[in-house]
Amino acid sequence: MILIGFMGSGKSTVAHSLGERMNLPVIDLDKEVVRMTGMEIPEIFKAEGEAGFRKREQEALVQIGGARCIVATGGGVVTYEPSCKLLENMEVPVVYLHADFETLYARIKNDSNRPLVKSREQVRALYEQRLRIYRKTADHEIDCSASVEQVVSSILRIG
């Protein structure tokens, strides 16, 4: 299963909880990129720009391939066409964790480890651009403004 969604949607937390419940390994794509490059995310953005980061993210996705696991992606993975295609062609459900902008912004606004969190208006523009792509890419949409337990239960009900 692959979790997609905007920053702050709880992809990593939900993935870990799902992994325990489903007895499956969990892969956090951001952590894979950090492991593979030996650099932290803000450093990658600084050295290689967003384009470099997206390429790294796609390489990490290719490595995961069709492994039986829960994957928590980074919020922008769907903005890079080759990564988006990989996600669409994987034979596992892609689940979009959705919440409204204000809920997500409140969760991420003070995080210095996310280079794309700049002004509120910039983050809102990103959110609005991406909404359509998340919905196009996912097989299922789950409301992630609820508690982690509720989100996990809703995902488990998908089957």
Ligand code: S3P
């Ligand atoms: C990004 C989201 C981050 C991380 C990077 C870029 C984005 O992951 O991949 O900072 O473009 O939305 P999270 O969604 O886990 O914060």
